[in-house]
Amino acid sequence: MDLYALPPVAALLDGAHRTLMGLAGLLEPFIGVSSAAAAIVLVTLLVRAVLIPVGVSQAKADRTRARLSPRLAELRRRHGKDPERLRHETMALYAAEGASPFAGCLPMLAQAPVLGVIYALFILPTIAGHPNVLLEQQLGGVPLGSSLAGSIAAGTLDPASLAVFLVVIASIALVGEVTRRVFGLAQERSTDAASPSPLATPVARRLVGVMQFITAVIAVFVPLAAALYLLVTVVWTLGQRVLLRRAFPPESA
Template identity: 45%
Template sequence: MDTTTLPVVGPLLHGGADLLTALTGALTPVGGGFAAALAVVALTLAVRVALVPLSVLQVRAERDRRRLAPQLAALRRRYGSDRERLQRAAQELYTSERVSPLAGCLPVLAQAPVLSLVYTLFTHATIDGAVNVLLDATLVGIPLGHSLLVVLAGPLWTHAWVVLVLLAVLTVVVEASRRAALRWNPVTQDGTAPAATVRVGTAVARWAPFVSVVFAAVAPLAATLYVVTSAVWTLGERAVLRRVLR
């Protein structure tokens, strides 16, 4: 079944394709052969600007969780291994302080539909029965619909350095963001949790941010551009907002 022919999905994809095509045309006089890639970057920046209010909520939530950390630690000491009572008490604390534990997820959740749109636009040869002209767009000779794996396995392998550079930038930015987050909101160890649970939690916290790098390596180049641009924006945005909302 071709999902691009579904009643709701088809028009959305057509709209996204038309938007990227229009942006590419507008940027061609300036960007030349880079116009299509710049169009994806411009779309990403537009989305991130629109999501600034959600990012403000996220940073405020981080600040509030840091402020409540001593009280949460006291609750953990008080209730020990009684997880049910601890969760109930923590929720009551969040409610009384008007802090949402889920606020930190809002920017990621809001971006998911746009990233899915970009991914779909560059992985389908046709959209609702029409030829997908976006697949003709390239960056330094690599079609924006090709992933790193496809590039390495094909005749364009000599151009793989383009994707590898993007992945290297993403890795550095993700690590910088992770360290900045730890400085802003240090993780407090739960003394009541089993040692094995603590080790697993620490490992997940250490490596989970790099899932985006793995995704970028197997996604179409257009989606990789989106992820890298968004990650760079996030690093700079958080640095500004954390200073302003301290």
């Protein structure tokens, strides 16, 4: 069964297609052939602006987790050999504090449908029965529907296209490294203070560091349009986290 052919999905994609093409048409007199790429950037910024309250909730949850870190470490020390008891006591502690251990997942979960729509818009040759003209749009001469991995596999990658892909993907990786340095080291200090937290182990720290670059790896395989969405998202996320960390500094235990 073709999920994209289902009437509700097809109608959603058709509306998103018309919206992006409409924005691109408005921007074209000012930006030219890259107007569709600019429209994606604008849509991404609008989505992230709508999600600001979710980011604030996440920042508050991070502050609460930092304050609870010593108590969580104590629970792990006492109930580490009884996972079910540990889970129960941990959830009870969060419930008593009016917090959730899963709050950090909300921004990405909220964005997933938008990213899925953008991904579909740049892989489907037809949408709701009409040709997908978004596939003809470009950024720096590179079709927004192409990917680095796909271009390499098809043997169509040229130096100019490679440069565009590398700029986008390397920028995502760079932002990931900055995020790791700014927030990973702070997490290290907080988990060190709350030993024996699992996050304080060298293996866990290396894993957290690698996780920062998964978005860059994903950008290798998705269409350039989706990679552009990811780039704007990680830049916004870093800036928002810096501002919210200042507005909601970690609480003391």
